[in-house]
Structures are given as C-alpha cells and as structure tokens.
Amino acid sequence: xxxxxxxxxxxxxxxxxxxxxxxxxxxxxxxxxxxxxxxxxxxxxxxxxxxxxxxxxxxxxxxxxxxxxxxxxxxxxxxxxxxxxxxxxxxxxxxxxxxxxxxxxxxxxxxxxxxxxxxx
Amino acid sequence: xxxxxxxxxxxxxxxxxxxxxxxxxxxxxxxxxxxxxxxxxxxxxxxxxxxxxxxxxxxxxxxxxxxxxxxxxxxxxxxxxxxxxxxxxxxxxxxxxxxxxxxxxxxxxxxxxxxxxxxx
DNA sequence: TCTTCATTTCGGAAAACGCCGAAATGAATG
DNA sequence: CATTCATTTCGGCGTTTTCCGAAATGAAGA
Numbered sequence: 435x436x437x438x439x440x441x442x443x444x445x446x447x448x449x450x451x452x453x454x455x456x457x458x459x460x461x462x463x464x465x466x467x468x469x470x471x472x473x474x475x476x477x478x479x480x481x482x483x484x485x486x487x488x489x490x491x492x493x494x495x496x497x498x499x500x501x502x503x504x505x506x507x508x509x510x511x512x513x514x515x516x517x518x519x520x521x522x523x524x525x526x527x528x529x530x531x532x533x534x535x536x537x538x539x540x541x542x543x544x545x546x547x548x549x550x551x552x553x554x
Numbered sequence: 555x556x557x558x559x560x561x562x563x564x565x566x567x568x569x570x571x572x573x574x575x576x577x578x579x580x581x582x583x584x585x586x587x588x589x590x591x592x593x594x595x596x597x598x599x600x601x602x603x604x605x606x607x608x609x610x611x612x613x614x615x616x617x618x619x620x621x622x623x624x625x626x627x628x629x630x631x632x633x634x635x636x637x638x639x640x641x642x643x644x645x646x647x648x649x650x651x652x653x654x655x656x657x658x659x660x661x662x663x664x665x666x667x668x669x670x671x672x673x674x
Numbered sequence: 675t676c677t678t679c680a681t682t683t684c685g686g687a688a689a690a691c692g693c694c695g696a697a698a699t700g701a702a703t704g
Numbered sequence: 705c706a707t708t709c710a711t712t713t714c715g716g717c718g719t720t721t722t723c724c725g726a727a728a729t730g731a732a733g734a
C-alpha cells in the first residue's frame with residue numbers, strides 16, 4: 435500500500451506527469467527539464483525526487499549532469515503498469531504533443547551549449 | 555489530461571483507494587462505508603463525490619439510501635485500466651484483507667438494521 | 675402537511691503541497 | 705587547493721486538501 439500510494443501521489447500532479455511523458459523520448463538532465471517546463475531548478479529537482487522515490491524514474495550521474503530516465507523492465511509490476519497506463523492514456527493528447535514539440539526546440543540548442551562548455 | 559488528472563487525484567488519497575477496494579464486493583451505501591471507515595458521513599460523501607467525478611464509481615438511489623458501485627465495462631478505457639491497476643496492485647495486501655474482514659462484520663448487522671427499519 | 679432521516683453542501687481549522695530564492699553539496703576543472 | 709557549476713536541500717509563503725460539525729436538501733412515512 436505504501437508503494438502504491440507513493441506512485442499515485444507522484445502521478446497526482448500534472449507537471450510530474452508531463453515530466454514522465456517527456457522522458458519517453460529518452461533520458462534528460464535536470465537543466466533540460468528545467469528549460470522545458472520553465473520552473474526553477476529546485477522545483478524540478480523536487481518533482482524528480484518524488485518520481486524517483488515512487489520508482490517511476492531512475493537517475494544516472496555523468497560528468498556535471500544528472501540524467502533521469504523512465505524505470506525499465508526490471509521495475510516492480512505496479513510501476514510498469516502505471517507507466518503503461520500513463521502512456522496509453524496520454525500519449526496522443528494535444529498537451530503531450532505540445533511538450534514534445536517544445537522539447538525538440540529546447541534539446542538541440544542545449545546540446546550545443548553542452549558541447550561549447552566541454553569545448554568539443 | 556483533465557480526465558486523467560481527475561483519476562490520479564482521486565487515487566492519491568489512501569482512504570479513497572480503500573473505498574474502491576471495498577466496493578469490489580458489490581455496491582455499498584454511504585452509511586455502510588461510514589461505518590466501515592469510521593469517518594463522519596460528510597467526509598465519506600465528499601470522498602465518494604471525488605471518486606464519482608473521476609468516473610471511477612457510479613451511484614444509484616434506492617428508497618432512503620444512495621448506493622455506490624465501481625464503474626462498469628461501459629466506462630472509459632482510462633477508468634477501466636485504473637481500476638484494474640488498483641485491483642491488481644492491492645487486492646492481496648494485508649490492509650485490503652483487514653478492510654474486507656471488517657466489512658463482513660459491519661455489513662451483516664447493518665442489513666439487519668435496515669430490515670428492522672423496513673419492518674420486514 | 676409535517677416529520678424523519680440518509681445524504682449533501684457549507685464554513686472553517688489543521689495539515690500537506692507546490693513554488694521560489696538562498697544556501698549547501700559535491701564532483702570536475704584550473 | 706580554490707573555483708566553478710549542476711543539482712539538492714532548506715525555509716518560507718500562498719494554495720489546496722482533508723477532516724469535522726452544522727445547516728440544507730429532498731425523498732419517504734405518519
């Protein structure tokens with residue numbers, strides 16, 4: 435019950451759900467999600483922590499950045515079914531499409547910025 | 555998105571989830587649920603209203619009482635999948651078993667009370 | 675018609691939540 | 705070492721949620 439409620443509480447905020455949908459395209463670092471949603475980094479970090487504690491996403495640290503991705507096949511059944519349910523229910527909505535469109539814009543220049551910082 | 559968030563918000567409270575699980579055994583009236591959970595009638599009514607607005611349960615008025623039941627096959631896909639997910643994730647937990655046990659106790663005397671009122 | 679009674683609605687109090695900016699963390703760089 | 709910088713944690717503010725008791729509703733019974 436505790437695990438299940440952690441999932442439903444994580445899904446009860448629309449911005450967290452949008453973040454899950456954005457992560458379908460692949461892993462994103464905190465700064466990319468911050469740019470995508472227009473929130474303060476601390477806000478995004480907190481949302482991601484709630485999703486991670488619920489088991490819905492996982493994180494990986496690489497160089498300067500922390501990348502978040504959707505939980506994989508090895509996640510508990512309740513988590514996998516929750517992610518499937520979110521995806522099936524919302525993948526084809528206008529709001530998801532709008533976020534995906536914006537993600538394309540954001541992600542290209544951001545990669546360039548990362549490259550510049552790394553002097554590659 | 556609005557409909558989906560109505561469902562996730564409805565599921566984000568553990569007492570509402572418990573009510574959904576209790577309704578698996580069949581329809582219950584407000585006073586039975588009140589007895590089962592130990593809340594004020596106004597509190598139970600409000601929880602049920604939230605579940606109903608999310609489409610997860612339906613209501614039926616009969617004589618003095620309003621009976622609530624789980625949404626049926628004709629409900630939207632997102633609702634059916636949510637109910638399946640709740641059921642699959644929590645049907646076999648201790649908490650659900652405890653509620654079911656208490657429901658057996660509550661429901662028998664309560665039926666008797668109803669009978670007495672109806673003088674049958 | 676007047677009462678009764680299950681349920682709902684309303685108003686308010688306490689707790690939880692979502693957001694931010696400031697400070698802390700901690701790993702990589704110079 | 706000291707600095708930089710992405711991220712996290714902390715403190716606080718305004719909003720939302722959850723609970724209750726009191727009042728309103730509305731259908732059934734006297």
